[in-house]
Amino acid sequence: MDEARIARRGLSPRLWLAGGWLVLALLAAIFAPLIAPQDPLAQDLMLERLPPFWLDGAEPGYWLGTDSLGRDLLSRLIFGGRIAFIVAFAAATSACVLGSALGLIAGYFGGWADRIISRIVDVWMAFPPVLFAILLVAVLGTGLSSVILAIAIIDWTRFCRVIRAEAMSQARMDYVESARIAGYGRIGIMLREVLPNVLPSVVALLSLEMGIAVIVEAILSFVNLSISTDDPTWGSIIAEGRLSIHQAWWVLVFPLITLILTVLSFSQFGEALKARFDPVLR
Amino acid sequence: MLLQRFLVRLLTMLVTLFGVAIVVFVVIRVAPGDPIAMMLPPGASDDDIARLRALYGLDKSIVQQFFIWLGGVLHGDFGTSISLRQDVLGLVFDRLPATLELATVALLMAIALGTTAAILGARSRGTPIEAGIDVVSGATLSIPDFLWGLVLILLFGVLVPVFDISGRVSPELDLPFVTQFYLVESVLRLRFDLTWDLLKHMLMPAVALALPLAAIIAQLLKQSLKEVLDLDYVVLARVKGFSETQVILREALKNAALPTLTLVGVQFTFLIGGTVIVERLFSYEGLGNMAIDAVINRDLPLIQGIVLVFALLFVLINLTVDMMYALLNPRLRHG
Numbered sequence: 331m332d333e334a335r336i337a338r339r340g341l342s343p344r345l346w347l348a349g350g351w352l353v354l355a356l357l358a359a360i361f362a363p364l365i366a367p368q369d370p371l372a373q374d375l376m377l378e379r380l381p382p383f384w385l386d387g388a389e390p391g392y393w394l395g396t397d398s399l400g401r402d403l404l405s406r407l408i409f410g411g412r413i414a415f416i417v418a419f420a421a422a423t424s425a426c427v428l429g430s431a432l433g434l435i436a437g438y439f440g441g442w443a444d445r446i447i448s449r450i451v452d453v454w455m456a457f458p459p460v461l462f463a464i465l466l467v468a469v470l471g472t473g474l475s476s477v478i479l480a481i482a483i484i485d486w487t488r489f490c491r492v493i494r495a496e497a498m499s500q501a502r503m504d505y506v507e508s509a510r511i512a513g514y515g516r517i518g519i520m521l522r523e524v525l526p527n528v529l530p531s532v533v534a535l536l537s538l539e540m541g542i543a544v545i546v547e548a549i550l551s552f553v554n555l556s557i558s559t560d561d562p563t564w565g566s567i568i569a570e571g572r573l574s575i576h577q578a579w580w581v582l583v584f585p586l587i588t589l590i591l592t593v594l595s596f597s598q599f600g601e602a603l604k605a606r607f608d609p610v611l612r
Numbered sequence: 613m614l615l616q617r618f619l620v621r622l623l624t625m626l627v628t629l630f631g632v633a634i635v636v637f638v639v640i641r642v643a644p645g646d647p648i649a650m651m652l653p654p655g656a657s658d659d660d661i662a663r664l665r666a667l668y669g670l671d672k673s674i675v676q677q678f679f680i681w682l683g684g685v686l687h688g689d690f691g692t693s694i695s696l697r698q699d700v701l702g703l704v705f706d707r708l709p710a711t712l713e714l715a716t717v718a719l720l721m722a723i724a725l726g727t728t729a730a731i732l733g734a735r736s737r738g739t740p741i742e743a744g745i746d747v748v749s750g751a752t753l754s755i756p757d758f759l760w761g762l763v764l765i766l767l768f769g770v771l772v773p774v775f776d777i778s779g780r781v782s783p784e785l786d787l788p789f790v791t792q793f794y795l796v797e798s799v800l801r802l803r804f805d806l807t808w809d810l811l812k813h814m815l816m817p818a819v820a821l822a823l824p825l826a827a828i829i830a831q832l833l834k835q836s837l838k839e840v841l842d843l844d845y846v847v848l849a850r851v852k853g854f855s856e857t858q859v860i861l862r863e864a865l866k867n868a869a870l871p872t873l874t875l876v877g878v879q880f881t882f883l884i885g886g887t888v889i890v891e892r893l894f895s896y897e898g899l900g901n902m903a904i905d906a907v908i909n910r911d912l913p914l915i916q917g918i919v920l921v922f923a924l925l926f927v928l929i930n931l932t933v934d935m936m937y938a939l940l941n942p943r944l945r946h947g
């Protein structure tokens with residue numbers, strides 16, 4: 331692939347759209363109290379199930395309508411973004427650190443370390459992930475930290491499998507042998523030579539994992555097992571929307587669009603990074 | 613060679629299952645919250661609590677409990693569900709067929725959809741059609757089954773209400789079934805009215821499960837087809853006057869399918885894992901839906917049973933795929 335195509339890949343409109351959406355959603359989440367038009371928790375039965383602004387019966391100030399308790403949907407989505415992004419960053423990073431470390435050790439050292447870690451990965455892969463997540467949160471108790479911990483405990487294998495394979499092929503390369511002859515210790519080589527070379531894959535996977543974490547959080551709050559407070563989350567809004575689907579479709583449609591855009595954006599980023607760093611594609 | 617490979621895999625599988633059993637057991641035992649206290653009305657005496665504890669074996673040490681439970685499992689005794697007060701194995705077997713039927717229908721859909729898209733893409737390689745298939749499959753792949761389920765509910769349950777969005781079968785129908793394999797049995801009994809009703813309920817959850825897998829099949833199979841299509845024997849078939857579609861169907865497909873097969877096996881386990889939330893979404897009475905209720909009710913024996921059955925299913929699928937790969941791959945067959 332020549333320079334021009336790489337440049338074009340980097341500047342593709344899809345990537346700009348994905349980045350634009352994520353920045354917008356992140357900023358909205360950070361500045362939620364300043365931006366949200368209403369209090370996301372304020373209930374008003376006089377305002378229940380107001381339609382979005384372009385339909386008859388809409389109230390000014392309630393742009394996307396209200397749910398069956400009269401809470402403003404747009405404000406709830408904006409505040410729900412806070413939980414979504416906290417979970418995305420914290421859970422994905424934890425899974426990444428744990429999985430990459432074990433993958434690096436298994437792939438670079440091989441032998442018994444590899445055998446034990448690979449066996450654990452096998453066991454983990456025999457669990458249905460969603461059921462595992464629900465089980466862990468039920469055991470750990472609902473709450474933000476339980477959700478983050480559960481996702482990290484389940485999804486570290488995604489990093490471990492890929493990084494193990496990469497570290498394995500890196501470990502066979504000449505530069506590792508040269509470093510050894512130059513007198514570096516094994517752990518030194520692993521951290522100083524092998525790690526930087528597997529880092530691009532780690533970063534690409536991290537972006538994909540953030541999208542997955544957002545979905546898992548939504549699923550957990552959909553079955554009412556995420557954070558236990560009244561704080562709105564995208565999943566809890568969806569659960570509410572699923573129940574009132576015949577009376578107020580917008581309560582399901584808007585959080586769904588929000589989730590789909592967020593997940594697509596994270597995966598676009600991940601794919602783009604993968605293509606960027608992949609020496610074969612490059 | 614093949615037998616040796618099979619035995620090694622079988623042994624690995626048993627080790628994996630043992631690992632799963634330990635993990636589930638440990639995870640569940642560290643759970644705060646007393647399931648016994650939840651079963652009894654408030655004001656039950658300490659005596660009653662102690663008696664129930666002994667009945668469910670909860671008064672022994674964790675290691676003892678594990679081996680008592682494992683011994684039971686090996687004899688087909690998975691214990692008694694705390695919330696439903698029935699034999700766990702019976703409950704699991706009652707629900708498993710519904711999940712298996714759903715997963716199988718979804719798998720067949722994914723293969724049909726994915727293969728069609730792959731052939732279409734390989735046929736029109738280098739054209740906007742191929743680019744279109746790439747974009748669509750890329751996006752389809754990124755959106756998980758949970759979101760597809762919601763999209764389908766909105767489109768075909770609310771906007772154009774053509775399909776049922778909850779349950780497995782219309783409740784007003786009189787069911788003559790003796791097994792839980794409703795779909796299979798309705799066909800065998802020639803009760804196509806029931807088959808239709810079952811399919812109408814199953815279609816949307818199945819499509820939600822099938823779409824991401826279909827996209828993966830489309831991408832991978834198209835890639836392998838394109839590689840095979842440049843080989844000499846395919847060029848020869850083309851020179852003989854076969855049309856491009858005939859060349860793909862008669863010559864290229866069977867040689868390009870092997871890498872896809874391995875992947876479909878792994879992905880099928882992900883699909884089955886996805887039934888847990890998709891069944892919940894569509895109130896489909898399968899194993900996954902029951903699993904979520906079991907977790908919410910802190911029904912330890914039932915959760916253990918369900919997770920073990922899922923794990924058994926997963927390792928069996930992987931074993932089957934591995935053996936099929938070995939049988940179909942000439943290098944391994946004669947190696």
